[in-house]
Amino acid sequence: MSQPVEAVLVGAGNRGREAYGAYALRYPHRLKFVAVAEPIExxxxxxxxxxxxxPERRFAxxxxxxxxxxxxxxLVNCTMDxxxxxxxxxxxxxxxxxxxEKPMAVTPHDCVRLVRAAEKADRILQICHVLRxxxxFAALYEVxxxxRLGDVMTVEHKENVAYWHMAHSFVRGNWRNSRTSSPMILAKSCHDLDILAWMIGTRCLRISSFGSLTLFRPDRVGPEIPERCTDGCPIEDECPFYAPRIYLTEYTGWPVSVISLDTSLEARLKALQEGPYGRCVYRCDNDVVxxxxxxxxxxxxxxVVFTMHGHSHKEGRTMRYDGSRATLRGSAAENELVIYDHVTGREEVIHPGQIGGGHGGGDTGLMNAFVKAVRNPGQEVLSSARASLQSHLMAFAAEEARLTGQVVxxxxxxxxxxxxxxxxEG
Ligand SMILES: NC(=O)c1ccc[n+]([C@@H]2O[C@H](COP(=O)([O-])OP(=O)(O)OC[C@H]3O[C@@H](n4cnc5c(N)ncnc54)[C@H](O)[C@@H]3O)[C@@H](O)[C@H]2O)c1
Structure with a gap:
């Protein structure tokens, strides 16, 4: 039997521990972490x-x-953007x-620097575009x-971020502010732009974009609203973002597990009283759309039209591809693709198989591919840094288009x- 691939982990936060750490524990014959670097003891x-x-393999x-x-x-790198x-x-x-982890970098020049450095060093640099x-998405790609759709003419793709996920990650949490992390179109939607670039398979020529931060702003509430949900908020019963309703239930998986390593009720309440996740969503230092x-x-x-929004009742991407021979409609949350054939008038419904692990099995598939590629260097990985570059650049261009009102x-x-x-480089 082959030995597991040995790896070191940089950044033992949420992704490092809960996605890739969990993979190594589940598949010890495939991957073994032999060292860790993480400043939080x-x-x-x-x-x-x-x-x-x-102890001698634990670093700060x-x-x-x-x-x-x-x-x-x-090496698995799960540090922040x-x-x-x-x-x-x-x-x-x-x-x-x-x-x-994605996004590979927060400026377009740094993305290119990373791609070129990996090519120069002749090392695998695989980006965690887990959806591929x-x-x-493998079934969608196959169709x-x-x-079967003929020539694809037009595509509509929506990233429907649930209201609670928006509040957790992009208002109160790590990706709330583009100056400390990255713009929403990069942080959240580089996955979607990557899927679109992969599906269409040709170059994107022009890009325009509109969008704003409309709801999660201080001018949405009056002075009677306190800084924290736990400070006796007068609108707690009607506010969809009331933190105790989100974080203080019996459920302790993600995203609740992010607010405190100790998931006891007392520790979670303390986290809401003192930490970022108990803050009023209208009074945070957020600026992302x-x-x-x-x-x-x-x-x-x-x-192609892509919409990202953080106001969905339910999490999940939906899409529609209209081609010269057929139309395809899909919902990742329902795990369903439906093809409507223009000639026969027939409908075919596909429910792709499922594998365990986060992101609809993407975390597991990504790690399987990485382990295989490390064992067989030279083997192509689906989300190499070079393959991921186009979609990262599309995200930066879209942000430029949104901010300037220009077509890029x-x-x-x-x-x-x-x-x-x-x-x-000279
Ligand atoms: N692939 C996906 O779908 C997906 C999903 C969520 C997040 N992400 C990305 O994963 C990355 C990590 O996100 P997260 O939620 O785990 O964040 P996190 O804040 O939980 O983890 C980052 C960790 O890096 C550590 N760190 C900081 N400085 C360090 C240093 N000098 N050496 C070693 N470690 C250091 C931090 O202490 C922290 O524990 C981000 O880039 C994020 O955008 C990707």
């Missing part, structure tokens, strides 16, 4: 205990870890194959590329960024 020690990592930062040289063939470049470039230089690895549309033109005249010429934009990085 409680998180570092918990991860080390769960994975039997000895990626810098301390890298000072040891290369400790394993693979703005730390990705500084923590990945030296890892590639040391010789690690790297699995890097889900049975649902679109089978030719709560709804945005992006209109795109791809080669061969394919037009995507081809010229991508060429300019790559040329600027190459010029800087």
């Amino acid at each position: 409680e998180r570092r020690e918990l991860f080390a205990r769960q994975h039997n990592i000895p 930062s990626w810098e301390d870890l890298y000072a040891q040289g290369q400790l394993a063939p693979a 703005r730390d990705h470049v500084a923590s990945t470039l030296p890892a590639l230089e040391l010789g690690y194959h790297v699995l890097l 690895y889900t049975p649902f 679109v590329h089978s030719g 709560d709804h945005q549309v992006v209109a795109m033109e791809f080669e061969n005249d394919v037009t 010429d995507m081809v010229a934009y991508a060429e300019r960024i790559e040329a600027e990085v190459m010029a800087e």
Whole structure:
């Protein structure tokens, strides 16, 4: 039997512990974490205990870890968005194959720098575009590329973020402010732009975008509303975002597990009284949009409209592809694709198979692919940094289009960024 691939973890936060740490515990014959770098002691020690990592292999930062040289063939990087470049470039230089959380970087130039660094070092740099690895999107890809829809003319794709998820991650949580993390179109929707670029399979030529932060603003409430839900809020009964209703129930999985490592009721109440997740959603330091549309033109005249919004009753992506031979409608939450054939008039319903793990099985599929690629270097990964670059650049261009009100010429934009990085390399 083959030995598990050995890896080090950088950043033992939510993704590091709950997605990839959990994978290694579930599939010990595939992946083993042999070292961890994490500044928060409680998180570092918990991860080390769960994975039997000895004290001399526990580090307070990626810098301390890298000072040891290369400790394993693979490295999983789950730091926050703005730390990705500084923590990945030296890892590639040391010789690690790297699995890097999305977005790979928060500027277009840094994305290109990472892609070029991985190519130069001849190392795998795989981006966690988990949706590509889900049975649902794999089935959608198969239908679109089978030719059954004929020529795809136009696509509508919606990322319906549930109201509570919007409040948790993008108003109170890690991705609320574009200055400390990244704009919503990158943080949340780089997955969607990546899926669209992958499905359509040609270059995006032009991009425009509109959107704003409309609901989660201080001017939405009066001075009688307190800073925290736990301070006796007069509108707690009618407010959909009242934190105790979201976080103080019997359920302790994600996102409740994010507010406190100790999930006892007392610890969670304390987290709401003192931490970021108990803050009034109208009184946070958030600036990312709560709804945005992006209109795109791809080669061969394919037009695409993408909508992201944080006001959905239910979480889940929906999509519609209209082609010269058939129409396809899909719902990831329902795990259902329906094809309506223009010639026969027949409808076919597909329910793709399911695999365990977060993101509709995408976390598991992504890790399976990474482990396989580390075992067989040279094997293509679906979401290599180079493959993920187009959609990251589309996200930056969409944000530029939204902020300037201009249509961005995507081809010229991508060429300019790559040329600027190459010029800087000399
Ligand atoms: N693929 C997906 O679908 C998906 C979903 C959610 C989040 N993400 C991405 O995953 C990344 C991590 O998100 P998260 O929710 O786990 O965040 P998190 O804040 O829970 O975890 C980040 C961890 O990095 C640690 N860290 C900070 N400085 C460090 C250093 N010098 N050395 C080592 N560790 C350090 C932090 O202490 C923290 O524990 C983000 O980039 C996020 O955008 C991806």
